[in-house]
Amino acid sequence: MKEIHGGAEGVATIVESETRDSPGHSSDAGAGIVDLLVDSPFGGTRPYRLVLEVDVPGREPFKAEGSFDVPNKAERLGPVGGGTKLQPGVRLPVRVDDDGSVRIDWKAYMEMPDRKERHRAADQQATHAQMGREAQKKHAKDPEHAAKERAVGAQVLDSYVQGVKGGAITREQFEEQARMLIAVGRATPEDVEARRAELDR
Secondary structure, three states: OOOOOOOEEEEEEEEEEEEOOOOOOOOOOOOOEEOOOOOOOOOOEEEEEEEEEEEOOOOOOEEEEEEEEEEHHHHOOOOOOOOOOOOOOOEEEEEEOOOOOEEEOHHHHHOOOOHHHHHHHHHHHHHHHHHHHHHHHHHHHOHHHHHHHHHHHHHHHHHHHHHHHHOOOOHHHHHHHHHHHHHOOOOOHHHHHHHHHHHHO
């Protein structure tokens, strides 16, 4: 991948992410984002529309939006395959020019030591959010079923509390599972807080 020079160094967090795989899609940059053509030995690039929250030291954070090509390698989590779309929450190293245009430094992104972990975390959060939206629709149509789901969730939370106390699972694992239960509508934040209080006693 090509090295990026010039401009102020900063970090951009993806706020919105949408792939554009339709034939004939134009990846011309717009609204302050410069599209970088990056060499990739793994099948080229995929067009995206991204909204970024850009943070540069000494400047006020700002948003930039545009369509551009993302190297397929940047989506991959392993040597071959195992890739997923770049989701909101992923942080990208950028260079911001004097005219306000933003260039994403894909080479620096690929070299970030925690890139895969952040990618997986953002992907998991997006999955939970989608599951939550689907659960809300179901619960709105069937409140009785929603109540049953939350009763099951309460039992599951209690089992996780006992698991932490007995050493079967870690507190971090409890928190991860609790977030998922909230996302799918089987628990409320208040349910989880009550169990946290029990664990903290």
